[in-house]
Amino acid sequence: MRASQLLLQLFRQPELALTLSADSWVQLIRLLRQQQQLARYAYLFRQAGVFTQLPQYARHHLRNAEIIADKQYRQVSAEAAELTQLLAPLQVKPVFLKGAAYALQQGLPAGIGRTFSDLDILVPKEKITAVEQRLSVFGFLPEPVSAYDQHYYRKWTHEIPPLRHHSRGTILDIHHNLIPPISGRAPDIRRFWQQLNLTADGYQVLSLPAMTLHSLIHLFFNEDFKKGFRDLTDLHLLFAGFSEQDWEQLLQLAEQTGFMFELMLACRYTSYLLATPIPAWVMQQTEQYQPSKLRLRLLDFIFLRLLSPQHTLLNTYLDQLAALLALIRGHWLKMPPQILFGHLSVKAFCAVRDALFGKHQFSPKRPG
Amino acid sequence: MTITKQLYLPPFTFSVTTDIPLVAANLQRLYAHAPQAESLLVDYPLRLERGAGLRRLFKPQARFFADTQEPFQPLQLQQGYAMLEWGMNWCIAAHEMQYVIIHSAVLAKGDKAILFPAPPGSGKSTLTAYLAFNGWRLLSDEMALILPFSNKVQPFVRPICLKNRSIALAKSWFPTGVFSSIATDTHKGDVVHLSPPAASWQGALQQAEIVAVVFPSYQADTNLDIYSLDQTQAFMQLARNAFNFGVIGQEGFATLTAIIEQVPAFEVQYNDLTAVAAFLEQEVLADAR
Numbered sequence: 001m002r003a004s005q006l007l008l009q010l011f012r013q014p015e016l017a018l019t020l021s022a023d024s025w026v027q028l029i030r031l032l033r034q035q036q037q038l039a040r041y042a043y044l045f046r047q048a049g050v051f052t053q054l055p056q057y058a059r060h061h062l063r064n065a066e067i068i069a070d071k072q073y074r075q076v077s078a079e080a081a082e083l084t085q086l087l088a089p090l091q092v093k094p095v096f097l098k099g100a101a102y103a104l105q106q107g108l109p110a111g112i113g114r115t116f117s118d119l120d121i122l123v124p125k126e127k128i129t130a131v132e133q134r135l136s137v138f139g140f141l142p143e144p145v146s147a148y149d150q151h152y153y154r155k156w157t158h159e160i161p162p163l164r165h166h167s168r169g170t171i172l173d174i175h176h177n178l179i180p181p182i183s184g185r186a187p188d189i190r191r192f193w194q195q196l197n198l199t200a201d202g203y204q205v206l207s208l209p210a211m212t213l214h215s216l217i218h219l220f221f222n223e224d225f226k227k228g229f230r231d232l233t234d235l236h237l238l239f240a241g242f243s244e245q246d247w248e249q250l251l252q253l254a255e256q257t258g259f260m261f262e263l264m265l266a267c268r269y270t271s272y273l274l275a276t277p278i279p280a281w282v283m284q285q286t287e288q289y290q291p292s293k294l295r296l297r298l299l300d301f302i303f304l305r306l307l308s309p310q311h312t313l314l315n316t317y318l319d320q321l322a323a324l325l326a327l328i329r330g331h332w333l334k335m336p337p338q339i340l341f342g343h344l345s346v347k348a349f350c351a352v353r354d355a356l357f358g359k360h361q362f363s364p365k366r367p368g
Numbered sequence: 369m370t371i372t373k374q375l376y377l378p379p380f381t382f383s384v385t386t387d388i389p390l391v392a393a394n395l396q397r398l399y400a401h402a403p404q405a406e407s408l409l410v411d412y413p414l415r416l417e418r419g420a421g422l423r424r425l426f427k428p429q430a431r432f433f434a435d436t437q438e439p440f441q442p443l444q445l446q447q448g449y450a451m452l453e454w455g456m457n458w459c460i461a462a463h464e465m466q467y468v469i470i471h472s473a474v475l476a477k478g479d480k481a482i483l484f485p486a487p488p489g490s491g492k493s494t495l496t497a498y499l500a501f502n503g504w505r506l507l508s509d510e511m512a513l514i515l516p517f518s519n520k521v522q523p524f525v526r527p528i529c530l531k532n533r534s535i536a537l538a539k540s541w542f543p544t545g546v547f548s549s550i551a552t553d554t555h556k557g558d559v560v561h562l563s564p565p566a567a568s569w570q571g572a573l574q575q576a577e578i579v580a581v582v583f584p585s586y587q588a589d590t591n592l593d594i595y596s597l598d599q600t601q602a603f604m605q606l607a608r609n610a611f612n613f614g615v616i617g618q619e620g621f622a623t624l625t626a627i628i629e630q631v632p633a634f635e636v637q638y639n640d641l642t643a644v645a646a647f648l649e650q651e652v653l654a655d656a657r
Contacts (some may be wrong), residue, residue: 063466064464067466068465071616
């Protein structure tokens with residue numbers, strides 16, 4: 001069995017780990033590391049009560065990742081406290097998104113063993129300049145980005161270029177919407193501002209259904225699926241905690257904001273790949289949003305591959321084709337043709353330049 | 369031509385794939401005495417590759433990959449081997465959390481080990497090379513792997529990294545030593561790696577007990593000055609040199625505190641290596657129970 005299929009099976013039935021030979025762990029650990037899923041699988045194995053019986057090799061690497069994830073889990077609330085406090089004088093209470101939001105809710109399974117490389121927050125668009133200025137005074141400075149990327153972020157996307165804390169190195173992404181307005185699909189963000197929860201420690205996050213909707217929009221609007229499997233397992237863990245009422249709210253919000261198609265994809269692929277328990281009535285309702293048979297087969301071709309654990313060294317030509325199609329699809333979704341054409345021309349120029357002169361020669365550098 | 373070499377460097381196993389002949393040649397020579405293992409489960413698959421495109425012809429580059437991750441920007445091709453050594457250090461510092469890891473050399477006589485934690489420029493590696501070739505067993509040049517809640521240190525035998533002026537010194541002291549090619553003009557200046565003596569490689573599986581912590585500081589105008597450090601000073605200096613102290617938290621704190629409470633700590637300012645070695649052997653080791 002391909003290692004990638006094996007990992008899917010282990011997600012559904014962690015106790016199968018006991019049947020694996022020591023040798024087969026080498027490739028599994030490698031895949032899990034690339035997918036940043038070592039700590040999450042450690043958690044699955046512990047939950048299934050098999051962790052301590054795994055071979056020493058597997059336990060060693062899983063435990064390392066668990067220690068790093070635990071540290072991040074502890075640290076994120078310190079970062080959240082500081083940001084909340086720094087923005088209070090502006091009358092801005094940031095909404096924590098994605099990985100940070102999962103980790104800030106003690107005990108939420110999606111947050112345990114979930115590592116993330118940056119902190120994402122949502123603030124009102126009219127406050128974003130004030131937020132950026134105030135944070136820069138307190139050590140969150142812009143990362144070096146090329147003039148083109150700067151222009152691209154500010155004009156067309158839903159976020160500003162990332163900031164980086166000068167001493168801790170924390171990367172902060174500040175959003176005013178969930179997807180780029182230039183896509184024409186950006187939701188009326190006020191609907192999400194009406195779906196807030198406070199964590200036990202008083203940090204603001206989206207409600208479980210809204211957070212899940214954001215997670216799946218983010219996944220299916222991407223053009224790069226290197227972390228697709230991780231995002232799919234996020235969805236599984238979020239869905240697994242849903243009550244009947246949460247499902248109703250999710251459907252309602254997806255309907256209102258125009259993301260039923262993406263919800264259909266999320267239900268389809270979590271249930272297919274991870275056997276996520278999704279109520280039959282939800283499946284039925286979302287299936288109404290399926291496209292024509294042909295398009296659905298194309299989507300299946302792309303996503304069944306890209307949402308399975310990927311590793312560049314194991315990929316087949318078909319995987320690469322799927323990745324290319326996803327890249328095209330993602331760009332197409334994000335930008336209208338005339339803008340996409342300009343964007344791709346710039347990126348193509350940079351790619352040719354790097355191929356000729358070597359990577360990083362022209363990357364903007366941090367001062368000092 | 370691309371070669372892949374497995375390196376069993378207890379407690380870890382690396383595999384290195386490279387298409388750079390200079391890197392392959394250095395690897396073969398410097399790790400010739402590395403331990404052999406029956407069956408190897410690779411912990412860290414590494415690659416060292418020539419940059420693609422026209423850069424292959426014009427100012428060629430070396431790129432380091434830890435599996436699919438590329439943690440550093442490319443370096444000049446002639447710095448490739450040094451880059452591999454630094455990349456191996458990076459792997460351990462970034463992933464290994466089940467040892468308390470200190471930026472420190474570790475040398476032992478028998479099973480009595482001394483930690484030499486020090487910032488770059490303190491002459492630590494020169495001292496390490498000198499001791500390793502004068503009857504001491506090298507456990508590590510860069511990283512001390514301490515078992516949590518103990519004063520046991522795990523060897524991680526690797527070549528010694530010598531910089532700038534110490535290169536010529538070391539070559540004159542150990543004419544039979546196995547040196548890598550020189551990587552010139554790196555962020556640390558010129559560097560060379562020196563394979564430790566066979567005895568150190570043979571002890572690669574043998575843990576040792578920490579009996580002292582010595583902070584070396586090379587001073588051109590000081591023959592030998594020894595300062596005994598109090599526990600607070602010693603702890604602070606040790607913690608400052610710890611790689612994963614912040615991540616592993618309580619475990620690291622408890623381990624380092626216990627070590628500092630149990631063993632003496634010194635700062636040694638010197639320009640005479642023979643005098644340092646005499647002090648270590650006649651005073652420090654003699655006092656260790």
